[in-house]
Amino acid sequence: ELKVEQNPLFLSMQEGKNYTIYCNYSTTSDRLYWYRQDPGKSLESLFVLLSNGAVKQEGRLMASLDTKARLSTLHITAAVHDLSATYFCAVYSGAGSYQLTFGKGTKLSVIP
């Protein structure tokens, strides 16, 4: 059974600071997804990481993927209040299955 673990689950940080969210998964996969969910809203796609060593950046967010370590990171640079949201990573189970497993999410609060 595929396990996807995110940490931390809750993160409170001051504006202007840097921090990293971690996503570990238990099976081989060549593709990992990051999503953002604002309170009371649906999910929107942030990044699709396609291969080992992939790095993608959008504004103050940068995501990377290490398939050998089965680890993805979402790095936040100089946080601003608008980044307050819950962030999810997701991975397919592999082995011929299209079942998608999400981490429990990291709730980020950026404090002025």
Place this chain on the structure above:
Amino acid sequence: EAQVTQNPRYLITVTGKKLTVTCSQNMNHEYMSWYRQDPGLGLRQIYYSMNVEVTDKGDVPEGYKVSRKEKRNFPLILESPSPNQTSLYFCASSLLLRGSRSTDTQYFGPGTRLTVL
């Protein structure tokens, strides 16, 4: 506008009364999926479909049914709802990627908040 729509957005019902939540997408996506979101548990996949008449179970399929008779529609059916199915439900769709056992990123519907009394 490319979108995934769900109806109803809010539903309060009673135990045992059959209900259907509809999901429709206008992007010609092969892959469609249903999730439930519960506090502290994140999103859990209920069922998914790779194309018309092709469906498979996700993590939590018990108590749910789906059908995929048309490419654009993927309704979620609760034959006999129970209080533990009170949740926020999301439908999503995406393109299948040829040569890879995965999909492009998923587009999510706005969600359906279901309460079963």
